[in-house]
Amino acid sequence: MAVEIIMPKMGMGMEEGTVVEWLKQKGDSVKKGESVVSISSDKIEKELEAPEEGVLIEIEADVDDIVPIGKPLGYIGSPGESINEPGEPTSLIQPTQEDSDVPTVEINQATAIASEEEPRLRVSPAARRLSKIMKVNLSTVTGSGPLGRITKADVEHAANTQKVEPENKTIEIEEKPSATPPSIGGTTKRVTGMRKVISERMFQSLQQTAQLTLQTTADVTELLAFQKKAREAYQINDEVRLTITDFIAKAAINALLDHKEMNSLYQGDSITTFDSVHLGVAIALPEGLVVPVIQDADRKSLSAISREIRKASKLARASEMNQLQLNGSTFTITSLGTYGIGFFTPVLNPPEVGILGVGTISEQPVYFGDELKKRSMLPLSLTFDHRAIDGAPAASFLAAIKANLEKPFKLVL
Missing domain, CATH: 4.10.320.10 (E3-binding domain)
Structure with missing residues (x-):
């Protein structure tokens, strides 16, 4: 008997998924546990495995089709096996003498007449x-x-x-040889899956919010020295590394507790401000960007935050994140520091009203009175939704992050 390949529910808010790619084609043999089709929902892509060994006898959903959860994507069965058309009861396809009472006959006849007059x-x-x-x-x-x-x-x-039908007119047109465009090498690829979700959300973000970006630099010379001593004193393991990103996350969390208007969501015609900080940390993957969420980050120590960021990064790169781990952020940080980028304009992750962009640390000459010293400077870019936040409070919040980074002992108190 044929077995269905079902669109699974990958998160609490998921209602439907999209077929990204069929890894097996109709007629292909499959083994139990072998990947058959790739699907996506929101920013999660997942390969579905064959529930049984057999042959992929039917494909019900094409690439890019949107399928409700619980509905079949295809069927696995024995070679030559056929299935009933999805959605139609077996009794209507193969009626038995015992079940064929008068009402059923009338319904079947009506269905047959309707099919002849207007095929579905x-x-x-x-x-x-x-x-x-x-x-x-x-x-x-x-x-x-x-x-x-x-x-x-x-x-x-x-x-x-x-073909377009010609009008009832005879028009003589002198045919001219059409110019053949030069051959240009290139590859065309459909926008699907995670890339499609990201493109739609970024476009909506810029269309539906009033975004403004403020920029400043933080002197992190003392922070780098503090990080070095902390890593030497702390027993480093595979879960805790105390990276600069960990310190920046803690600095942003502390600033959000003092500037709660930035820890808000703008939805419809209302602004919801949160007491707890649920911090989103953007992680770049080859296929796009995901933003795992550290829930109740304000209640966690620096080492706990480091542990969660590292764990989320591993899960994201292994494509093992679930929808729950990507939902519920109230503020996001994103970094391009490893790519040598200084200032940039991060795009809001609606309905959040703020996102912090982190650039690369560079050595710069800085005056201390009349004395010129070499200092390590970190570019910071804060994008905020001007509908919810004015420039002055946004600038005050960015200044608080800078102050936290320049006095790193504050981050462990």
């Missing part, structure tokens, strides 16, 4: 969207998918082959 089109969501864009009449398209389902490829083929 089986169309994938992606194909339906594309047909609207390309102005293709789906009733004229022949489906090549399972059970005659119309796919995106069918719509594209129909769009390329359909």
Whole structure:
């Protein structure tokens, strides 16, 4: 009997997922536990494994299709095995003599008449969207998918082959050879999965908020010396490293407790300010950016924060984060310091009203009175939503982060 490959629920708020890529094709043999299809929801991508050994006998959802949780993506069964059409009871497909009473016969006859007069089109969501864009009449398209389902490829083929009927006029047009554009090398790739989610959210962020960025530099010469002594005194292990990012996170958390207006969410026509800090820490992955959340970060020590950031980084790079670990942040920090970038303009992570951008530390000459000294300077860029925060309180908050970093003993008190 065929076994369904189900769209799983990967988080509390998840209602649907997107098919990113089929790793196996119809007719391919699969082993139990072997990856069959890649799906995504929000910023999580996950490969689904085969629940049983067999053959992928049907694919119900094409790439880019959006599927509700609990619905089948495909079926695994024995070679040559067929399945009933999803959503239709077996009794209607193969009625038995005992079950065929009068009401059932009438329903089946009505269904048959309706099918003859107006056949129901089986169309994938992606194909339906594309047909609207390309102005293709789906009733004229022949489906090549399972059970005659119309796919995106069918719509594209129909769009390329359909002809425009000429008007009832005879117009002589002199044909001229069309210029052939030069061949340009390149690769075209569809925007899907995590990259698609990020692109949509960043665009919405800039469209729906009033973003302004303030910049300053913090003298972290003492912080670097303090970090060195702390790492020498603290028993370093694989979970705690006491990196500069850990200190910056603690500095931002302490500043948020004194400037609670920055620890807020702007949603609809209301601003919610939080007593606890739920800190998002952006982590760059090859396929995009994820923001794990340190819940109740204001109640954690510097070493605990370091441990959680390191753990989140490992999980993110192993694609083992779940939706719960990526939700609920009230403020975010993001860094481009490892790439040699100084100041930049970080983009808000709505509905948060603030995000701190961290640049790379550089050695610069700084005057102390009449004396010029070499100091380690850290660029900081604060983007905030001007709808919720004015410039003065935002500047005061950024100054508090700077003060915390320049007096590192404050971070461990």
